[in-house]
Amino acid sequence: MVVQLTKEEKEMLAGEHGDAKRMSMELLVKAAEAYNAERLIPIASCHLVLSFQKTALKAGLETAERFVKLGAKCVVPTSIDTSSMDFERWEEFRFPRDFMEDQFRMKKALEALGAIPTWSCVPYEGGGIVPRFGQHIAWTESSTAPYVNSLIGARTNRVGAYEDLASATTGRTPYYGLHLDENRLGNILIEVTTPLTPGDYNVFGSWVGEVVENKIPVITGIPEDVRPLDLRYFGASGAATGSLALYHMPGITAEFRTVEEAFGGKKIPQRVQFGPEELKRRTEKMSSVPGGKMDLVVIGCPHLTMEGLIDLANRIKGRKVKVETYVLTNKVCKDMATEMGVAQIIEDSGMKLNTGCCAWSPVELCGFPEHFTVMANAGKQAWYIPSLLTQMRPGKVDVIYGDVDACIDAACKGEA
Known part of the structure; x- marks a missing residue:
């Protein structure tokens, strides 16, 4: 299928608006051809997953930095998905220094492009953009698409890395899939x-x-x-x-x-x-092992927002954990929780607020034993941890699934 382009889109493809937009348009046109999309459409906002250095790797980092050197900018409001580490407490969470340096380079590049530093998988509750009903957008991150499509009624496909950057810098996305009435x-x-x-x-x-x-x-x-x-x-x-x-x-x-x-x-x-x-x-x-001792408890995937942080503080107040426990949230919510005293209650229990980070990168990178067990309150992590991480690191990672109360009880007892 030949993709129909507007005059401005043809100019971008020809390089008349700079090399960065030319490269972005080349990618979007090829994507549109693969999707059998007849044209591109303007978008109101974008959400980038290229931020996650653990999967972006050197190629993603070099692409982002190349776009900065070419003078590219986000032309629509664009939020940033999770980081692979907590920028403020990376040493405390035992992230490797070389990895830290690459993640900070990615941070610098994306923010230089004009992306909003939400660093969250819930950007609509972390200082980012809230799309409106019927708007066409180009959002990445698996958990955001069901939320904005279903609860808000905006329109996006599950956009992948690199395509997200192309959409952010051109303001376009292929017109296919969930952008069409009949496919919804x-x-x-x-x-x-x-x-x-x-x-x-x-x-x-x-x-x-x-x-x-x-x-x-x-x-x-x-x-x-x-x-x-x-x-x-x-x-x-x-x-x-x-x-x-x-x-x-x-x-x-x-x-x-x-x-x-x-x-x-x-x-x-x-x-x-x-x-x-x-x-x-x-x-x-949901669990790869029925119970027993665990090495880590993870709460917050997707990121806990204020509702979840307040609820957690009420449940953990006055208790102490015996197992390393990470509570994942974004910086906006962490700052509000700190001002309200909610963060203090959580950390007084021995839990650690891990800000801006995805739940599974600490599990892989932060010095846990070759064979270890994680307890998580999220179905997403219950699926990813034993399947993906066992392939991506030596040894085996088991998971125990439980709701927030079960995770709290297990963390305080030292076993599930």
């Missing part, structure tokens, strides 16, 4: 027939990601007062185990008010149920 309709109905606790939304999301594959689920049986925090965990878990980027809960999420609307008035092509047995089996599958 549901094509599988999931009926929830069992009550869900806050921790169960991670489990449910993990199950949904595998079941729906690349389909758009329409979900019933969720109470109208479900917390956005729980849906954030749900979406992140589903995006980890599958390709979940949009779901509809009629009457709760942004786009459709009824099941009939969500299917475009057409016959429901597939129907499945999530009941007590599915919940039990999936909960058991």
